[in-house]
Structures are given as C-alpha cells and as structure tokens.
Amino acid sequence: xxxxxxxxxxxxxxxxxxxxxxxxxxxxxxxxxxxxxxxxxxxxxxxxxxxxxxxxxxxxxxxxxxxxxxxxxxxxxxxxxxxxxxxxxxxxxxxxxxxxxxxxxxxxxxxxxxxxxxxxxxxxxxxxxxxxxxxxxxxxxxxxxxxxxxxxxxxxxxxxxxxxxxxxxxxxxxxxxxxxxxxxxxxxxxxxxxxxxxxxxxxxxxxxxxxxxxxxxxxx
Numbered sequence: 001x002x003x004x005x006x007x008x009x010x011x012x013x014x015x016x017x018x019x020x021x022x023x024x025x026x027x028x029x030x031x032x033x034x035x036x037x038x039x040x041x042x043x044x045x046x047x048x049x050x051x052x053x054x055x056x057x058x059x060x061x062x063x064x065x066x067x068x069x070x071x072x073x074x075x076x077x078x079x080x081x082x083x084x085x086x087x088x089x090x091x092x093x094x095x096x097x098x099x100x101x102x103x104x105x106x107x108x109x110x111x112x113x114x115x116x117x118x119x120x121x122x123x124x125x126x127x128x129x130x131x132x133x134x135x136x137x138x139x140x141x142x143x144x145x146x147x148x149x150x151x152x153x154x155x156x157x158x159x160x161x162x163x164x165x166x167x168x169x170x171x172x173x174x175x176x177x178x179x180x181x182x183x184x185x186x187x188x189x190x191x192x193x194x195x196x197x198x199x200x201x202x203x204x205x206x207x208x209x210x211x212x213x214x215x216x217x218x219x220x
Contacts, residue, residue, distance in 0.1 A: 094179045
C-alpha cells in the first residue's frame with residue numbers, strides 16, 4: 001500500500017500539473033472512441049501498450065477477458081457494453097487476450113478449479129473455447145496449447161459480443177467495428193485477427209472483422 005501512496009504523491013507532484021488542461025477537460029465529460037475489453041491480469045496495461053491517455057479508452061477488465069452472451073439477467077459487462085455503445089458512441093471494440101493467461105490455463109485444467117466455484121461458473125462463458133481446443137488442438141500440449149486457447153478464446157468472446165443487441169445494431173449499420181487482439185508479455189508484440197487470412201497476424205494494417213451477412217428472404 002505504501003508503494004501506491006508514494007505513487008499518488010508523484011502523480012500529483014510531477015504529472016498532474018503538467019497535464020492540468022487535459023484533466024480539466026476530462027472533468028467536463030468523456031468521449032472515448034474505443035471500448036477495450038481485456039483480462040484483469042496485472043501484467044497487461046491497456047494504456048501502456050496502446051500509448052493512450054486518460055479519456056481515450058473505456059475499459060472492461062475481468063478474469064479471462066470474457067464477454068457473457070446477452071441474457072435476460074444482465075450483469076456488469078453487458079451494462080457497460082450497452083453504455084459504451086449507446087451512450088458514449090464508441091466506434092471500435094477490442095477484445096484483447098494475452099499470453100500465459102491464468103484463466104485460460106484453468107479452463108484447460110478444470111481440476112484446478114475445485115476450490116474456486118465462482119471461477120468455475122464464470123469460465124462457462126468460455127465453454128466453446130474449451131470444446132474447440134478439445135476437438136481441434138489435441139495434438140498440442142503445454143504452452144503451445146495455452147497459446148492456441150488464448151487466441152481461440154478471443155474469437156469465442158467476439159461471437160458472444162455479437163449477441164448483444166446494441167452491438168448487433170451498430171455493426172449492422174457499419175457504425176461499429178470489432179477487433180480481436182492477443183498481447184504477448186514476453187515480446188511486447190500485439191497480434192490481431194485478420195478475417196481474410198483466418199489467423200492472427202501483427203496488428204498493423206489488419207482490417208476489422210466484418211459484420212455477418214444478413215440474407216433477407218424474398219416475399220412470396
């Protein structure tokens with residue numbers, strides 16, 4: 001705790017004064033263009049890896065960067081997504097997984113959750129990821145399997161995100177873009193899912209995922 005208190009003193013003495021105009025402007029409201037959904041893991045810092053300033057990112061953090069599908073009993077994630085899309089009018093949503101994710105490791109080893117009933121329940125939002133790994137990645141083990149699961153989980157959560165009415169409406173009108181990223185702690189690299197190549201590639205010049213095609217049947 002003492003480390004945090006010292007940090008606050010340094011912030012007030014060395015940083016706030018130099019950026020007073022920014023903070024005074026933020027006091028009047030916020031207009032972030034991006035909703036950034038990532039893991040609670042202490043090793044990932046969205047503002048650091050994107051080099052953004054306060055006011056640029058609207059952030060959701062939870063274990064495993066999960067997005068519960070839309071339901072009749074919404075929770076904090078769904079309410080936050082709705083607010084970001086409908087009220088703040090964000091133009092982009094990023095779901096960012098990361099290497100060596102503890103939640104993903106637990107997903108692959110259910111026995112590790114025997115004493116964590118709440119975590120076990122939470123990870124049901126990634127059941128599809130576990131099934132994909134079981135059916136398609138049985139040849140992998142160790143870190144390679146975890147890496148594959150991290151990437152597949154980002155895609156699973158993007159599918160969950162698409163079930164939210166506010167997201168579906170905005171993407172259908174071309175007013176919202178969805179992005180899937182994976183951050184590697186050990187190299188500082190960020191990879192983005194390229195829908196044309198069907199794989200994660202370095203983030204530069206990657207097109208956002210397109211909205212699903214909707215076929216309207218002809219009237220009889």
